[in-house]
Each structure stands twice: as structure tokens, then as C-alpha cells.
Amino acid sequence: MTQFDFIKDIARFGLENDQEKLKFSLQEMIDHARKTKKTNLAIQLQSILKEAIRVHSTGSASKVSSGIRFDKPSQNKVDDLILEQVTSDYRISDLICKPRIKESLNHFILEHRKKSLLEALDLPIAHKILFHGPSGCGKTLASYIIAGELEKMLMVVNLGAIVSSKLGETSKNLAKVFKMAAAGDCILFLDEFDSLGKVRDYSQDHGEMKRVVNTILQLFDYLPQSTIVIAATNQVGMLDDALIRRFDTQIGFELPGEDEIMALIDLTLKKGVFSVGSKRELKKIIQHAKGLSFYSIQKTLITAMKRSLYQLNTDLIPAQVTIDMNIWGSLVDDEKDSQNHKV
Ligand SMILES: Nc1ncnc2c1ncn2[C@@H]1O[C@H](COP(=O)(O)OP(=O)(O)O)[C@@H](O)[C@H]1O
Numbered sequence: 001m002t003q004f005d006f007i008k009d010i011a012r013f014g015l016e017n018d019q020e021k022l023k024f025s026l027q028e029m030i031d032h033a034r035k036t037k038k039t040n041l042a043i044q045l046q047s048i049l050k051e052a053i054r055v056h057s058t059g060s061a062s063k064v065s066s067g068i069r070f071d072k073p074s075q076n077k078v079d080d081l082i083l084e085q086v087t088s089d090y091r092i093s094d095l096i097c098k099p100r101i102k103e104s105l106n107h108f109i110l111e112h113r114k115k116s117l118l119e120a121l122d123l124p125i126a127h128k129i130l131f132h133g134p135s136g137c138g139k140t141l142a143s144y145i146i147a148g149e150l151e152k153m154l155m156v157v158n159l160g161a162i163v164s165s166k167l168g169e170t171s172k173n174l175a176k177v178f179k180m181a182a183a184g185d186c187i188l189f190l191d192e193f194d195s196l197g198k199v200r201d202y203s204q205d206h207g208e209m210k211r212v213v214n215t216i217l218q219l220f221d222y223l224p225q226s227t228i229v230i231a232a233t234n235q236v237g238m239l240d241d242a243l244i245r246r247f248d249t250q251i252g253f254e255l256p257g258e259d260e261i262m263a264l265i266d267l268t269l270k271k272g273v274f275s276v277g278s279k280r281e282l283k284k285i286i287q288h289a290k291g292l293s294f295y296s297i298q299k300t301l302i303t304a305m306k307r308s309l310y311q312l313n314t315d316l317i318p319a320q321v322t323i324d325m326n327i328w329g330s331l332v333d334d335e336k337d338s339q340n341h342k343v
């Protein structure tokens, strides 16, 4: 059967309200998508199916005959708390970092590949990980990599919104998103985790901060070991010590050194049509770029690639483009200047 046959079956069974056949066809389509390497489609469909089965099994008796419900009006409020739910194609090879960071990440991923084995032997599974370090050094990227490697959906939580807009409701809302992630077998990604520290600024109620930290501690304790929670912050100093201690693994990301900058350049050029100018010029740019984040350096390189391409003055796809090192050098200088002004 082709994907179109599955879609036709699903449409028919859905309209006929034949739930069993609908679920069966959907599962077949998921298996087919996996086999044909449409991993993202498979993960997203699996998540829809799981959530529908969960809602259905916990729903009231009157809902049983009405078929699977894909829209859940009662959950709209929770949706505001979630920035996005994504699948990812990123792999560990997309990250450039010191070997010990990669090792920690690989170990964490392995825990979940070997989950059944660990469970069978009654061994604990590390499932709470904290990423800290300067902005633009790979914290969000590493989260996408964990999701990509484990083929799980990443639920990105709008922690800022949870903390600022629903005063007094922070704890309740946090509990909701934790529950949703566990039920949908998603990875919970709490970006800008330091926002939790800001409850202090928003709330007149000084007990609120303590309550929120306590809620998180409790949610962490009760979260099933198979649910991964990733927290990321570039202000680790803002976090409560008790909170930091609760993570199974902590990874500190750093600004790139010369070796990492070189690796980033190779990764960005990906053996394509672009190549760098002389070794001496390259060395000079790398020296200049020190102190900038991976993100900023990559940004200057991509801009330099494009401008070097425009200089060729052609609409034909060139076989080879040498990057104009003067352009790149001055972009790096500009970037450094703008960073210095920010500080
Ligand atoms: N360590 C890294 N290795 C490779 N690319 C990186 C790295 N850090 C950042 N980048 C590039 O910069 C982009 C933004 O980085 P991101 O992970 O969002 O940074 P952070 O979350 O730490 O602020 C990434 O999508 C990637 O293109």
C-alpha cells in the first residue's frame, strides 16, 4: 500500500466513525512512514494517536461513541503555555564541542536507548538534564539533538509566559505541562529556565517564588523516569541551589576555542562549493573571532559566503566560490564591536 491508500482509509473510517479500523489504519500508516524513513511524520502521527487514546480512555462515558477527538477545546489554555511541539532531524554530529561534553550527551542518550534494560535491572534512569552557558553555544541545538537521536517529540515550554502572565497560577500551569509531556511521551524543554527566578520580580506575594520552586522540585520527583526534561539557561547563577542539585546531569557549554571555530567552519562549508582563502588569512580571522559565540561566527561566515557569491555576478550555479576573506574579516570585526557595545 502507498501513503495515499492509508490516507483514503483513514478518511473513510474517520467519516464512518469506525474507531477501531481508524486506529488500525493510522498505526499501519505510522509503520509505513517509519519504514520509508519519514521519521518526522511517524513521530507526529504516533503522538496524535497516543494522545487520542489517552484522552479517550480518561474521557467520560458519553464520549465513547463519538469517535476519536482530535480537537480538545478544554486544553486550549494549556496550548498557550507551549511554544511549539517539534520533531527534529538533528544528530550528535551537528554539535561541535569539547569531547567531554559530547561524552556526557552520548551517555544521557544511551540511558534512554537502554531504558528497558535499566528498568529490568531496577537501575535508575538519568532523565533530567540542565544545559547552561553563554547564548549561541548550542543549548537549544543539543535539545534538538536529544529529540532527533531518540526520535521523540520536543515540547518547548513558554516558561516566560507561565511565570509572568498567570500570577498565582504558575504552579498549576507547570503541573499541567509536565502532565501533558508525560502522557504524550514527549521531551519537555524548559528554555530560559532562569525565568523561574523572575517570579520574585513579578509577584508581590513573596511566598510565590518558594511555592514555584517547591512545585518544580515535586514535579521533578514524580515525573516518570521515561519522560526526559531538559532545562536550559544562560544565567545559571539565577537558579536556586536546591533546583540545580535535582538534575541528574549538568552540561556547561562554552564559547568556542580555535579548534572548535575551525570545526564550525568545516561543518558550515560542508565540503560544498565554498572554500576559504589562504591559510594565513583564515588563521587571522579565527584569532579575531575568539570571544564570539558559535552562532555569531556562523552568522558572519554565512553572510560572507553570500556576498562572495554575489561578487561573481552570475545567476548560474558556480562550481567553486572562494570566500572573500576581507569581507568576512570585517564582518567579524563588526560583530565583535556590537558585542562590546552590548556589554
Ligand atoms: N556548539 C555548536 N555547534 C554547532 N553549531 C552551533 C553550536 N552552538 C550554536 N550553533 C549554531 O548556532 C545556532 C544557535 O545556537 P543555539 O543552540 O540556539 O544556542 P543557545 O541555545 O545556547 O543560545 C544553532 O542552531 C547552530 O546553527
Ligand SMILES: [Mg+2]
Pocket (backbone or CB within 6 Å): 139, 140, 141, 191, 232
Ligand atoms: Mg537557546
